[in-house]
Structure formats: structure tokens, C-alpha cells
Amino acid sequence: MAITSANQLELLQTAEAVAREKMIDPGLVVEAMEESLARAAKSRYGSEMDIRVSIDRKTGKATFTRVRTVVEDELLENYQAEFTVEQAKQYMENPEVGQQFIEEVPPVEMGRIAAQSAKQVILQKVREAERDKQYEEFKDRAGTIINAAVKREEYGNVIVDVGAGEAVLRRNEKIGREAYRPNDRIRCYIKDVRREQRGPQIFLSRTAPEFMAELFKMEVPEIYEGIIEIKAVARDPGSRAKIAVISYDGSIDPVGACVGMRGSRVQAVVNELQGEKIDIIPWNEDMPTFLVNALQPAEVAKVVLDEEAGKIEVVVPDEQLSLAIGRRGQNVRLASQLTGLDIDILTEEEESKRRQAEFEVRTKMFMETLDLDEFFAQLIVSEGFTSLEEVAYVEIEELLVIEGVDEDTASELQARARDYLDAQNKKAMDHARELGVEDSLVEFEGLTPRMIEALAEDGVKTLEDFATCADWELAGGWTMVDGERVKDDGVLEKFDVSLEEAQDLVMTARVMLGWVDPEELAAAAAEAEEGEAAEEAEV
Structure with a gap:
């Protein structure tokens, strides 16, 4: 088939038909045709030649040209596509390095092999254009919810049709033992979109905490409008979840708004999540207060926060321990995820025993280091003194609050503490020198x-x-x-x-x-x- 004898407009009609079918830019198909024709021409004229093809976007006429570039003498490598300044003078006036000499060459006859090669190039280009279109369409939709139809299941992973391609819901991203049949409608969260060698990969999830947050945004207008904000979500998919919310309008109760009239709003989310129980908790910037809310329905007696260690200690009544921990530790685990802190739960009895043990240790320390009787050492510990350094270097007035301590006794206590510390420091320095x-x-x-x-x-x-x-x-x-x-x-x-x-x-x-x-x-x-x-x- 010779290009000159073919209906030139047929090229454009073919390009438009393919572009319409694949919903891509017709220009991309024409470019693929130009590349395929250029490859066919190279097989006829020689692979080392720089042959280019240009198809007129209006008439469909294909123009074949040979391009040669002017290079420096020592850089001349490809004699078919390059020539020196001296050689170029035969074709150009005052040639300079970098200039190109373009001449038209006769169109080629496309044999069966060349036509097949051209077809493969066009198909490859069309596939690449489809992949780019799919990636561009979904890359900005990551973090949103999509409704799709199930196509098939492979090794526990669900493949769904998303219109322009396929997406995958992995086995570990499904809730519990969810099972789907072909053509079932499924609602998922677009967790990630990646551009890979085999095309864009779209990964879905139904277990991600963000999925629950997006569902609430769809059901609660106040969240969508920004009046209520979801501050944190923790999930045990298919079983239980906790969601922390805050309202920026004092007249709107964030928990009530998320629950809805007779629980209609939260029930819609629960139904989508296969009956997952949801605790809606008011957010509080004060972490101990927030944790007390997060451990609901358990009651909390006392909270001790260690911000530097990222740990928090919670004391609960003895009868509330199992409720605070939850079945298989679920309640405390979700509260920990919600607050981002490690949580230690103690009963009041355990905390009392620990305090007593600390009291005895400190009492013994003061007895041994300051040569005091047990009663006097207990008085010091009861006033909140925990170390020798505190006794040695506090203002003397702070020691006078201890029952039975006057200025002379306070001075003596400080002298003994300093003497002991000096001896310890000397011993430590001698050991360090050794x-x-x-x-x-x-x-x-x-x-x-x-x-x-x-x-x-x-x-x-x-x-x-x-x-x-x-x-x-x-x-x-x-x-x-x-x-x-x-x-x-x-x-x-x-x-x-x-x-x-x-x-x-x-x-x-x-x-x-x-x-x-x-x-x-x-x-x-x-x-x-x-x-x-x-x-x-x-x-």
C-alpha cells in the first residue's frame, strides 16, 4: 500500500474514530501514526537515517522528510543523520553547528510487515494515552469515596470496574469476611493511586479510618460545611470504632449532630460498615480530659500524663477495669490510637499499693542518708520531698512547713543532706577518674x-x-x-x-x-x- 495512493483523509478519519472509541485526544493518535510511518520509512531507507513524518491535520497528507544536523568535525558519528560544516556547504549557505538540513523524500510502500509494525506502534501509543488519562483522572481523587461495580475476585482480592479501568480492593482492606459477587455495587475509599510500568494502579480500602471519616462527611452536612471537624478516628474494622469531633459553632452539639435524629445519621454509617459499633466522642485540647472521654463508657478516677514519654496513666475504680480495657483490650487499644499515647490502666487498689511502695522506698532513703528515725522521715516524704537534692538546696522556709521542724532542725537537715551529696560526688568523681x-x-x-x-x-x-x-x-x-x-x-x-x-x-x-x-x-x-x-x- 502506497501512502500516496491511499485516501489521505482516511488517516484522519481513522484517528478520530480510535480517539472517540478510547476517549483520548485525536492528536495523540495522529502522532502515533506519524511515528509508525517513520519506522516503516526507516526500514526502507536505513535505520541510521533520521526520517520524520508529518501528517497534515486538515488534509491528511503525509509528508516524509530526512533531517541531517550540522556537527563539529570531531563529533561526527552518524554519517546518515549528521554532517560537518564543510560537507553542509554543498546544501546550505553559511552553515553553523546545530543547524538542520531538511529535505523531502519519496513516501514508502508499506508492505505487510511494515503495516503490522505500524499497527503495533499505534496500539501501544493508544494504550499509553489511555493509561495517562486514567492516572490523571484518579490521581486527584485519592482520599475520596468511589462507587464501583465488582468485576471478579482473585485470591481474595476484589477487582472492581471504575469506568476508565480497574481498581483493586485487597483482601486485608475488606471488612471482616465480606464477600462480593460480580456486578455487586460497592462503596470504597481510594487509598492510593500509583503510576506503574503496567499502568496506573488504584488501591481501594474499606478498613481505613479515613473511609469512616468520609462517610460521616457525606451523612453530616455540618462536617461537609466545616462547622464540625473530625479530629481523629480509630477503628477495629467490622467490630468497633471511635471518632473524635469538635464543633466551631457553640450552638451546635458535635456529638448530637453526628448521631442525627433518632440515630439516623450514625446508623447509615454503621450499616455501610457491616454493623461496626461507633463511639462518637467530643474532642478536647486537654489530653487527660480527651482521654477520659475516649475511654467511655468506662469511668476514670484519675489521669497522670507524661508528655515527654508519650504515655498516660489512668486509674479506674476496681469494678470498672474490665470495661475500661474492653473485650480483648479493644477499648483501651482504640483509645490509645485515638489519642496517640500509650495508656497504662491501673485500678485504685493497684495505684494505692504502688504509692505506698514509693512512700516506703523514699522513707527508707531519708532514714539511711540523713540518719533519721522512721517517723521523721515519713513526715518529710508526706510533704512531697522526693530526693536529697530537694532537701539540700530548697529555701529553708520550705522545710519549716514540716511538723516539728524549726530553723535549727532545718539547717541541720540541709547540712546532713549536703554532706552526704558531697561525699557521693567525691566518690563518683574518683571512680570516673579511675x-x-x-x-x-x-x-x-x-x-x-x-x-x-x-x-x-x-x-x-x-x-x-x-x-x-x-x-x-x-x-x-x-x-x-x-x-x-x-x-x-x-x-x-x-x-x-x-x-x-x-x-x-x-x-x-x-x-x-x-x-x-x-x-x-x-x-x-x-x-x-x-x-x-x-x-x-x-x-
């Missing part, structure tokens, strides 16, 4: 003798060693391992050194050693403060 601690670390301001001893026992014996430490190695911290928070013990953690204090100490050491420019440090700190101020202003 371990090989150098003066550079001993003379560093901010470290006590007992801290230096602890560092020496951990192999930190010079200021250089100290400057290489990370803040969490000193103050301790928490690491996520397999989805669980694991405690990292810090060398100086027992001395109540915070992460911020550890950062300051390490950075000071680095400045002293010349590793860090103090001016750059100050500039970075000022920039960070400006950033925080800007964020606060936006809020």
Missing part, C-alpha cells in the same frame, strides 16, 4: 560528678566523645518498632535531663571544640523562631 575521664569533660559546665561517672561507665570520657552523642542517647526517648513504641534508655535519663537540655549541652560542647560556628547557630535559632512566629500568626 575509668579514665579527662579534664576536658570534668571541667565542662553543666555536668555533675555523678553524671560524669555515668558517662564514663558508658565509654564517654572526653569532651570530643560527649560532643558526638545524640540528644536521645543522653536523655532517652522512644522508637517505633513494628508499630509499637520501644523505650530507649538514656545515659543521663536518671538525672532527669530533658531532650532540650541534652541538645543544649551537646551543642555547647561542639561550639567549644570549634565544630559549630556560634554565629551560624544563632542565625539558625533566629530563623526557627521566625518560622514558629509565622505559623502562629497563620493560625
Whole structure:
């Protein structure tokens, strides 16, 4: 088949028909045709030639051209597609490097093999265009809900028809033992859209917490309008869930709005989630208060929050323990997911026993270190003193509140505490010296003798060693391992050194050693403060 003898308008008609069928741009089909014709021409004229084909978008006429580029003499490699400045003078006036000489060549006769190759090129280009169109259509829909029809099930994964292609609902993204038949309508959350070699992959979910949030947005107009905000969601898919909401309009109850008249709104979500029980909880910026709400229906007697460790301790009445924990730990697990904190639950009896044990330990410590009788040591502990340092260095007036303590007794208590601490510090420093601690670390301001001893026992014996430490190695911290928070013990953690204090100490050491420019440090700190101020202003 010769291009010149064919009906030239047939090319455009074919392109439009394919584009209409596949719902893609006709220009993409024409470009695919141009590329396929160029390949056929190269097989006729030579693969090293730069043959290009241009199809007129109005008449359908195909023009075949050969392109040669002017290059420097030493860069000449392809004699069929390149030539030097001297060679180019035969065809061009004043040729320069980079210029192209374009000449029209006769159209080719397309044999059976060339036609088949052209067809494959066009099909490939059309498939690529379809994939790009599908990706562009769905990439911005990630995070939304889609209604689709089930096509088939493969190894527990459900393949659904999303119009422009297929999406997959993986086995672990289904609720419980959900089973679907072909043509069933299914509502899912678009969790992720990825561009992969085999085409765009659309991953759906019915277990994601965001799926529940989107369902509530569809059922509760106040959420859609932004009057009520969903702050957190925790789910045990198919069984139970907790959702925290807050209202920005004082006249609207966020919990009541989400429940709806006679529970109509929440029931619609429950039905979609296969009967999943939903606890709707009012959000509170005060974390202990929020946790008390999150542990409903259990009653809470006391909450102790350790923000630095990301842990919270909850004390409940003895009869409320099983309710607070929930079946197989479900209630406390969901409350933990909702608040983002590790939760320890104690009964009032357990907490009382622990307090008593701590009281006895501190009483014994004061008896042994200050040479006191049990009654006097108990009085000190009862007033809230927990360490020798507190007794040694508080204002003397604070000791006078202890029953039976006058100024002379208070002075004696402080003298004994300081003498004991001095002896302990000397012992610690002597031990550190034995371990090989150098003066550079001993003379560093901010470290006590007992801290230096602890560092020496951990192999930190010079200021250089100290400057290489990370803040969490000193103050301790928490690491996520397999989805669980694991405690990292810090060398100086027992001395109540915070992460911020550890950062300051390490950075000071680095400045002293010349590793860090103090001016750059100050500039970075000022920039960070400006950033925080800007964020606060936006809020």
C-alpha cells in the first residue's frame, strides 16, 4: 500500500474514530501514526537515517522528510543523520553547528510487515494515552469515596470496574469476611493511586479510618460545611470504632449532630460498615480530659500524663477495669490510637499499693542518708520531698512547713543532706577518674560528678566523645518498632535531663571544640523562631 495512493483523509478519519472509541485526544493518535510511518520509512531507507513524518491535520497528507544536523568535525558519528560544516556547504549557505538540513523524500510502500509494525506502534501509543488519562483522572481523587461495580475476585482480592479501568480492593482492606459477587455495587475509599510500568494502579480500602471519616462527611452536612471537624478516628474494622469531633459553632452539639435524629445519621454509617459499633466522642485540647472521654463508657478516677514519654496513666475504680480495657483490650487499644499515647490502666487498689511502695522506698532513703528515725522521715516524704537534692538546696522556709521542724532542725537537715551529696560526688568523681575521664569533660559546665561517672561507665570520657552523642542517647526517648513504641534508655535519663537540655549541652560542647560556628547557630535559632512566629500568626 502506497501512502500516496491511499485516501489521505482516511488517516484522519481513522484517528478520530480510535480517539472517540478510547476517549483520548485525536492528536495523540495522529502522532502515533506519524511515528509508525517513520519506522516503516526507516526500514526502507536505513535505520541510521533520521526520517520524520508529518501528517497534515486538515488534509491528511503525509509528508516524509530526512533531517541531517550540522556537527563539529570531531563529533561526527552518524554519517546518515549528521554532517560537518564543510560537507553542509554543498546544501546550505553559511552553515553553523546545530543547524538542520531538511529535505523531502519519496513516501514508502508499506508492505505487510511494515503495516503490522505500524499497527503495533499505534496500539501501544493508544494504550499509553489511555493509561495517562486514567492516572490523571484518579490521581486527584485519592482520599475520596468511589462507587464501583465488582468485576471478579482473585485470591481474595476484589477487582472492581471504575469506568476508565480497574481498581483493586485487597483482601486485608475488606471488612471482616465480606464477600462480593460480580456486578455487586460497592462503596470504597481510594487509598492510593500509583503510576506503574503496567499502568496506573488504584488501591481501594474499606478498613481505613479515613473511609469512616468520609462517610460521616457525606451523612453530616455540618462536617461537609466545616462547622464540625473530625479530629481523629480509630477503628477495629467490622467490630468497633471511635471518632473524635469538635464543633466551631457553640450552638451546635458535635456529638448530637453526628448521631442525627433518632440515630439516623450514625446508623447509615454503621450499616455501610457491616454493623461496626461507633463511639462518637467530643474532642478536647486537654489530653487527660480527651482521654477520659475516649475511654467511655468506662469511668476514670484519675489521669497522670507524661508528655515527654508519650504515655498516660489512668486509674479506674476496681469494678470498672474490665470495661475500661474492653473485650480483648479493644477499648483501651482504640483509645490509645485515638489519642496517640500509650495508656497504662491501673485500678485504685493497684495505684494505692504502688504509692505506698514509693512512700516506703523514699522513707527508707531519708532514714539511711540523713540518719533519721522512721517517723521523721515519713513526715518529710508526706510533704512531697522526693530526693536529697530537694532537701539540700530548697529555701529553708520550705522545710519549716514540716511538723516539728524549726530553723535549727532545718539547717541541720540541709547540712546532713549536703554532706552526704558531697561525699557521693567525691566518690563518683574518683571512680570516673579511675575509668579514665579527662579534664576536658570534668571541667565542662553543666555536668555533675555523678553524671560524669555515668558517662564514663558508658565509654564517654572526653569532651570530643560527649560532643558526638545524640540528644536521645543522653536523655532517652522512644522508637517505633513494628508499630509499637520501644523505650530507649538514656545515659543521663536518671538525672532527669530533658531532650532540650541534652541538645543544649551537646551543642555547647561542639561550639567549644570549634565544630559549630556560634554565629551560624544563632542565625539558625533566629530563623526557627521566625518560622514558629509565622505559623502562629497563620493560625
